[in-house]
Every structure is written in structure tokens, then in C-alpha cells.
Amino acid sequence: MKKNNPKFRIGDTVVVTIYGTVGKITNIKQLDGEFLYEVNESEGLFKEYCLVLLEDYEGHIFEQEQIDIEYHFLFGDLVKVKGYEQDLFKVVGFRTEIWRYKDDAWEDVIYELMRIHDGEWLEADEDELTLIADSEQADAYIQKYGFVFATPKPKAQNLLSSPVKHKGSWVDRQLDLYNDYKTLHRMFKDTKYKKKMQTILEQLKNYSETKSKIREKE
Incomplete structure (x- = not known):
């Protein structure tokens, strides 16, 4: 029997039991009658059985690590x-x-x-x-x-x-990523997947333009 209401609500503080990490519900999606939860705006989605309210959790909680990465080179450099x-x-x-x-x-x-x-x-x-x-x-x-x-x-x-x-092939890898995000967008209609698709198209366009300039010089 399909449930009409999700077990958790946006803003609930939960523990992802498979990792032992704590986060907040930031979005809820429904697929084939099953509720899927986004935690801390991550791209992954969790099923209800993977989550427990923080106040109900009795296991060990791992501290989440904040990692700051400094990139010395950027796209197009x-x-x-x-x-x-x-x-x-x-x-x-x-x-x-x-x-x-x-x-x-x-x-x-x-x-x-x-x-x-x-x-x-x-x-x-x-x-x-x-x-x-x-x-x-x-x-x-x-x-x-x-x-x-x-x-x-x-x-x-x-x-x-x-x-x-x-x-x-870098192009093949980008096309695979594009198709993955296209599938996710078709399933959940989330604009962030659409934006990622557009970013990949821009990268492929820049790649194609650079290749064309190379051929013109040859």
C-alpha cells in the first residue's frame, strides 16, 4: 500500500544510518509512491529506512568533516x-x-x-x-x-x-554525465539537474570551438 504522507519533513534533523552522519532534510521527492529524501542539499537521495530522527538514534554518530579545497587552476586556464x-x-x-x-x-x-x-x-x-x-x-x-x-x-x-x-575520451565521459543528469531531471523535474546539463553543454561547446580553431591552423 502506498503511503500518502512522508515520514520526515523538510527541516527535520536526521541521522543517515548507513554513514552515521547528521544532517537536515532539505527536499522530499516521490517516485512510484515511495518517498526519497535529500539531506543537506546533496545530490544523493535516501530512502526512509536509511534515516532516523536524531532524537531517536541510539547508534554512534560520526562528526562531519568540513573540507576547504583551494583550486590553483580554473576552467579555460x-x-x-x-x-x-x-x-x-x-x-x-x-x-x-x-x-x-x-x-x-x-x-x-x-x-x-x-x-x-x-x-x-x-x-x-x-x-x-x-x-x-x-x-x-x-x-x-x-x-x-x-x-x-x-x-x-x-x-x-x-x-x-x-x-x-x-x-x-573526455567527450564520451561528459556525454555519459549529461545522460545521467537528463534521466534525473526527467524523473524529478529538479532545476539543479537542468543546470548541470547546461554546464556540460557549455563545456562541450568550448571544446568543439577549440578543436575547430586547431583545424583552421593546420
Whole structure:
């Protein structure tokens, strides 16, 4: 039998029992008669059995950690990469990997890059990058000095031996993310998923424009 009313209300302080963390209900959605709860405006949704009101919880509560990450490079910045000193790269994405162990903890910022003269996709750690021009000056810099760095594309074996990690298609990954957010938007009609879809489309547009400029120069 489908319930007409949710067990929790927006603003309730609850414990996410699978993590032992505390948060507030910030949104409630319904799918196939089942209520799903957003906690602390996170993208994930929890079923009712995963949540307990704080005053009713008898288990152990873990303290939530506040992590402040400072990004030294942003979308569109032009950089050089250790091991590829003759090439220019543009920042097209970045992510943070959080590592926690019993006696140690750290965060790694990984930047996703596109090589200017051939569109090769690479990723590198923050300490492997040197800023050449910020996003506002990047295109002007490439037009003025880019030809100096227009070296032939390295062979596959050189890429594999480089300290920079080399992965598959960045475009494919973005399209997968777009389809995921499209499905979530269709299910829940939440505007935040629509905004994420638009952000991905903008990134793909910028990528396509950069590739077109590269072809025009060849």
C-alpha cells in the first residue's frame, strides 16, 4: 500500500544510518509512491529506512568533516605540464580525490587537460602544472605565441612513459554525465539537474570551438 504522507519533513534533523552522519532534510521527492529524501542539499537521495530522527538514534554518530579545497587552476586556464614542456594545454575539468586512513589523510586535486595543437586529453596533478595564461587571456596568448608550441604529436609509447596519466575520451565521459543528469531531471523535474546539463553543454561547446580553431591552423 502506498503511503500518502512522508515520514520526515523538510527541516527535520536526521541521522543517515548507513554513514552515521547528521544532517537536515532539505527536499522530499516521490517516485512510484515511495518517498526519497535529500539531506543537506546533496545530490544523493535516501530512502526512509536509511534515516532516523536524531532524537531517536541510539547508534554512534560520526562528526562531519568540513573540507576547504583551494583550486590553483580554473576552467579555460592555459598551462604547461611537466614532461610536456613544449606543449600547451587548456584546463577543461578538475576533480578532488579525498583519502582517509587511520593515521593519515590528504586530498589530491586532479586536472583534466586538452592539448591545444591536437586536442589530446590528459590528466595531471596540481604540482605538475605551471600557469601560462588565465582563461581571459588564454585565446590571445595562443594567437600570439601558440605557433611556438605547435610540435608534432608524440608517439603512443611516449605518452605511456610520461608522468601524466592518459585516459579515454573526455567527450564520451561528459556525454555519459549529461545522460545521467537528463534521466534525473526527467524523473524529478529538479532545476539543479537542468543546470548541470547546461554546464556540460557549455563545456562541450568550448571544446568543439577549440578543436575547430586547431583545424583552421593546420
